[in-house]
Amino acid sequence: MRLQLFRAGFVTAGLLFPLLFFSCKAIAQEGSQNEFLSIATSATILYDAPSLNAGKLYVASVNLPLEVVVKVVGWVKVRDYHGYLAWVEDKNLSPKRFVIVNASVGSVYQSPDQNSSLVFQARQDVVLEWLGAAANGWVKVKHQDGQVGYIRTDQVWGV
Structure with a gap:
């Protein structure tokens, strides 16, 4: 019985993993087209994960250019010109280049x-x-x- 449950869980995970992988890959490819955004608000906090409870990495000034790496609901993973990766709430970003x-x-x-x-x-x-x-x-x-x-x-x- 336990083996069957484990197998069912493994198969289910095996089916979900490719779907998650491809959806993340599609989002990442969008960012790989060198999409750039900028900080829209002064003193915007950048985090180490897409959550307000995550660790705070640094504060960015208005107009700082950032390269989009991945977008998820409400958050964008970005790369700054030093190559550092961070997460920022999408409401703090502007399409102005x-x-x-x-x-x-x-x-x-x-x-x-x-x-x-x-x-x-x-x-x-x-x-x-x-x-x-x-x-x-x-x-x-x-x-x-x-x-x-x-x-x-x-x-x-x-x-």
């Missing part, structure tokens, strides 16, 4: 060409609003003070 300078100094030009006029330079960890992709490895960005220009994609994270 931002990038973060990952070079020691990021140079922003008037047009997507290094021979054009330099508009400004941004230090590492400065967050810039993403205005869209440009050709040949450039993105159009906006500084919080209103300056607009183009920066090479290898100088920012979140593209």
Whole structure:
């Protein structure tokens, strides 16, 4: 009798596991298309699991860009530009795109060409609003003070 119950439980688990695996895999593939969101509220807490009772990892500032890894009801598992994984409540996220300078100094030009006029330079960890992709490895960005220009994609994270 116990063996039969164990077998039934094992078979049931065996049938459920592939369904759970494929549904998680489909969600993870959605995030693997480099979907980026940003923190929408100031002082947003990121957790080590999708629960308000989970361990608190750190507090993120508004506009911080994050890469989507997995979405579940009410929560999103994200990766920051350091590669750290965390969970955040989806109500604290915005689809508005931002990038973060990952070079020691990021140079922003008037047009997507290094021979054009330099508009400004941004230090590492400065967050810039993403205005869209440009050709040949450039993105159009906006500084919080209103300056607009183009920066090479290898100088920012979140593209």
